[in-house]
Each structure stands twice: as structure tokens, then as C-alpha cells.
Amino acid sequence: MTNKLKYAIGIDLGGTYIKLGIVTDSGKIVKKVVVDTMAQKGPDVIIAQIKKGIKELLDGNKLKIHAIGVGCPGVISTKRGTVENPPNLPGWDRVNLVKILEKATGKKVYIENDANAAAIGEYMFGAGKKYNSFVMITLGTGVGGGIILKRKIYRGEFGAAGEIGHITIDYKGPKCNCGSYGCIETYIGNHYLVDRIKKELSGRKSIIKKLVHNDLTKLTPKTICEAAKAGDSFAQEVVKEMGVYLGAALASISNVLDIGIFIIGGGVSGFGKPLFDAIEENARARVLTPLRKRIKVIHAKLKNDAGIKGASALVFYK
Amino acid sequence: MTNKLKYAIGIDLGGTYIKLGIVTDSGKIVKKVVVDTMAQKGPDVIIAQIKKGIKELLDGNKLKIHAIGVGCPGVISTKRGTVENPPNLPGWDRVNLVKILEKATGKKVYIENDANAAAIGEYMFGAGKKYNSFVMITLGTGVGGGIILKRKIYRGEFGAAGEIGHITIDYKGPKCNCGSYGCIETYIGNHYLVDRIKKELSGRKSIIKKLVHNDLTKLTPKTICEAAKAGDSFAQEVVKEMGVYLGAALASISNVLDIGIFIIGGGVSGFGKPLFDAIEENARARVLTPLRKRIKVIHAKLKNDAGIKGASALVFYK
Known part of the structure; x- marks a missing residue:
């Protein structure tokens, strides 16, 4: 065989x-x-x-x-x-x-x-097998995207399509490395996320500081994830906020592309069900009515x- | 013949x-x-x-x-x-x-x-004749969109693609008729635009009030356009702002679709060169570098x- x-x-x-x-x-x-x-x-x-x-x-x-x-x-x-x-x-x-x-x-x-x-x-080996169309999002230092439309990769005019990380969710939001402002990457890209949490932590009660032994240079998305799983309310708020940010970006994408399935992978996707539920809920609430029932936010299957x-x-x- | x-x-x-x-x-x-x-x-x-x-x-x-x-x-x-x-x-x-x-x-x-x-x-008769790919945007009560990719209409998975009006430019922006917040339509759709200008006018020096004989119920996008053309600085600011809003939306669209040409028609497009210049400038400043030189914002040709x-x-x- x-x-x-x-x-x-x-x-x-x-x-x-x-x-x-x-x-x-x-x-x-x-x-x-x-x-x-x-x-x-x-x-x-x-x-x-x-x-x-x-x-x-x-x-x-x-x-x-x-x-x-x-x-x-x-x-x-x-x-x-x-x-x-x-x-x-x-x-x-x-x-x-x-x-x-x-x-x-x-x-x-x-x-x-x-x-x-x-x-x-x-699409070939993982969570996309059973779908004709979906948007793949990889959450990491950057936020990467790839679009499968009707069983084919959508490349755009010259092969640069799918730059999901640089969808703006607030035109006057934080400055992005790309030169624009308020790109979704500036809210959930690893470095941006960690930097923002460091600032927001001051004056807040949270076990995050304990988890990094009071050394905030050691803070990573994983720490936030751990804290949220341990019931830390500040960290859980952060996860919900991430759902708001990503949900807004996904709704915009769905409205333009007419694709309802999102497969999310990469480090930050390790936040698990609470993050995925928050993303799906926000995307569904924001997208145009005919698309609403088609919105699904699922885990990537290929990990290592x-x-x-x-x-x-x-x-x-x- | x-x-x-x-x-x-x-x-x-x-x-x-x-x-x-x-x-x-x-x-x-x-x-x-x-x-x-x-x-x-x-x-x-x-x-x-x-x-x-x-x-x-x-x-x-x-x-x-x-x-x-x-x-x-x-x-x-x-x-x-x-x-x-x-x-x-x-x-x-x-x-x-x-x-x-x-x-x-x-x-x-x-x-x-x-x-x-x-x-x-x-694409067949107008400004799109010479392009293989472009996004058509119609500015009116709503903000409509149609995508031509490589000489074919892009319909998405089920035919609902191109809802440009419901790209979010501020996830916590004004409530949109569609149920979401901060859709580009809530900034430049006729009614939203007029309502916002009515509010912003109070306490501002502008010939707009004179143009509508102090009856703000008569205010239309056309009035703002006239005022801007007559050199009214408030109205000119409004036009520039519209360029910021639309520029942000267009950059998001370009980054996802990898399309650089935008053809704009409909009533509000009558604001002419100052609006088109502002849109193009903002879109170009915000889009990812490889796309920058391909951004072009042009007038629709089919009018009546x-x-x-x-x-x-x-x-x-x-």
C-alpha cells in the first residue's frame, strides 16, 4: 500500500x-x-x-x-x-x-x-478539507491571511492578496509597521498585544505579574492565555477584546469577499475556545444579515x- | 453599418x-x-x-x-x-x-x-474599459460596490460579494443600518453625511447655512459640494475628511483583494477633483508598499x- x-x-x-x-x-x-x-x-x-x-x-x-x-x-x-x-x-x-x-x-x-x-x-490536509471557500488567518508576530475561494487560492491581480493583517479596524488607531493606522495587526500581533497589555496592567489587579515573577519583559501572549485560563478577570477581558477586534475585521472581510468560514491558526490561537467564541460572536453580530448564519470561526488543524x-x-x- | x-x-x-x-x-x-x-x-x-x-x-x-x-x-x-x-x-x-x-x-x-x-x-462601456481589475464604488444613500477581477465579476461564494459600504473603518464608530458600527457608509452615505454636517455646523462659520436659506432640512451633499467649490473652509474640511474615511476603506480593500484601481460614481462623486485627490492620497499612504504605486482613484464615466x-x-x- x-x-x-x-x-x-x-x-x-x-x-x-x-x-x-x-x-x-x-x-x-x-x-x-x-x-x-x-x-x-x-x-x-x-x-x-x-x-x-x-x-x-x-x-x-x-x-x-x-x-x-x-x-x-x-x-x-x-x-x-x-x-x-x-x-x-x-x-x-x-x-x-x-x-x-x-x-x-x-x-x-x-x-x-x-x-x-x-x-x-x-485545505488539503486540515480543517479546510470540507469547505469550498474559507479565509485562513495565522496569528503570530504578524497576522497572515490566505483566501481559498471555490477550491482555488485567491491571489488577486498580482499575487499579493489576502493581507488580512492590514485591514484597518480604526482609521485613527495605533500606528502600524506598514505605515498605516489601526490595522488589526496593531491590536493582536504578538508584540503590539504584549506592549499594550504591559501598559494596561499598571494599576490593575491581575495574576499576570506573578506569572512573570514581576518581570514584564518576560510577558508573552502565552502568559495572558495562562492567566485567562486560571480565571484572571483582566486577562479574560483581554481575550474578549481580542474577539471584538478580530470580529470587526472578519465581518469587513466577509462583506467584501462573501466568505463565511474562517480558519485560525498560529500561536495566539492557543487562547482556545473563549477567544474563538468571542471572535465568532462579534463577527456574526457585525456582518450583513444574509451572511450571518454562514459565519464560522474554527481552529486550524495543522499545528506542528x-x-x-x-x-x-x-x-x-x- | x-x-x-x-x-x-x-x-x-x-x-x-x-x-x-x-x-x-x-x-x-x-x-x-x-x-x-x-x-x-x-x-x-x-x-x-x-x-x-x-x-x-x-x-x-x-x-x-x-x-x-x-x-x-x-x-x-x-x-x-x-x-x-x-x-x-x-x-x-x-x-x-x-x-x-x-x-x-x-x-x-x-x-x-x-x-x-x-x-x-x-468595464464594458466606461472608465473600466482599459483595466483588467478594479473596484467600482457607487456613492449615494448607500455605498455600493462591485469587483472586477481579471476581466470577470467577482461574486464570492454565493453572489453577495462586494459590499464595500460595510467595511468598518472604526469598530466603535457610528451605528449603521446594517447592525454593525463604523461602516464606511455611516461616514459618507448621503443621510449619515448630511446628519453629521448638520451637527458639526453649529458654532462653525460656513456659507452652507446661507445656501440653504437657514433651513437645514434642505441640506444635501450637493450643498456641501457647492460650498466647498465656493471656497468655504468648513465644507473643504468635510471633503478632506471624506477622503480620509474612504482612503482608509480603500486601503483595507486593496490589501485583501490585491486590486489597486477604484472607479467611483454616484451623487457624492460630484464633489470632483478635491475629493478624488484626497481619497487617492489617503489610500496610497495607508496601503501596503508593493500596492502603493498601483493605487488609482478615477471617475466613473457612465453618468445618466x-x-x-x-x-x-x-x-x-x-
């Missing part, structure tokens, strides 16, 4: 690590390798690192590899196969990663923005190695 | 009037008829009015009519040909207007949401009878 399976290589090209895996067509990782990105050393070194990772991965391999999928930050031209100015990989102007890796491996290479790859991963699985899904999705 | 032209009937089904026209495939209206909608009398009477309008239109007609296009408020199922709960046409639950009109006329009938029809109209032309465009677009 095993030899009926198809295998792909999934490569998750991050700012710190390159994670590579051999993945089955049902999304199981057979072998995994992690190498340093060495992002500061520029594209040539990064490409050498990718090749090194592939070599390690294929060392002693007897499985027939179908093709290679790469998930990568930044704007990707899937047509040209280029990666353009990825934010965490300095020195890349426009690199034709597809050509380079196809030449190095002799395999077909697919490349996609990492947020889109995550959406395709959930979602990046590798999403990248490999690019192969099977084609 | 004339007999090489194709002709369509365009029907603009509004809450007060039904406007019908015979239109050439270059968007010229050859003949036009207007009948009362009699919306309060329910679907049967409205349908009888449509048929009456078509009869008048075809009276003495010698042109070969290709097919019929209908633009209609509400959620349209283009597959089923039904109109579902249009907000200004009480008593319609779900009416299969396509079937009814095809039976009555023997012609093929196309139906589309009026905002989408407006977008298709601009845009509804008829848009509806007829449904025929030629197919």
Missing part, C-alpha cells in the same frame, strides 16, 4: 530556520530536517542552506519524490517563480528560486507565499510543522 | 422607478422608457410594470434585440435567476425574475445585483442612465 502513496518535499523558508520535510499526499511527515536560514548573509548563502537541507533530507531516501513545494514570506510571483523583497530576508531583490531549485534538484518546484501555503495546507505541510500541499494541490 | 450593431434591453429596477432602454453594444441608448415601480404593491404589480415598460420600449421597434439584462438591488442568485429579499422591494421573498421575463419576452434574460451591473457597465447601461452590459459581457 505504501508504494501507492505520493511523496513531496515541503520547504518552509523562515527568517530564522529553513524547515524541510518529506510529506505524504495525506500530509504526514516521513522525514524532517531543519537548517539555519542565515538570513543576514544574503540570498546566495540562504540558497546554499536550502540545497544543504534538501541533500540531508534525501540522504538514503528511497521514496519517489513527486515534486517540491516552497512556502516563503513576501510577495511571490507564482508565474515567474520569483520571491520579491521578503521582509525577513534582507538583500533579496528578486530571486528566481523556482529556476534555481529546479536546476539543482531536477524536480518540479512550486512556490507560494507562506500565508497562502498555510491556507492550501489546511504546519509550514512544511503547507509547502508540500502546493504539490498535491496542483 | 447600423445593422452590424447588436442591441440589448437594459432594465434598471429601482425602488421608485423602473428605467428601461434599448442599448447598442457600445453603450449608447437608442430608446428609453421610465415607469413607476409601485414597490409597495408587491412583486406581481412590479413584474406587470416591468412587462408594461418592455412593451412600450418595443412598440414600433425594428431593431433586433439580442437579449435582456436586469440590474436589481439585493442578493441575486445568478445561477437560479432569483432575486432574494431586495431591501427596497418589500414582499419579495425569492422571485425567479429570469424565468418570468424569459417566458414573457422569448428572449434570454441576464440578471445581476445593481452594484455588480454598474461595475460591468463601467448608468443603471440602464450597466444592465444592458450584462448581455454583452456574457
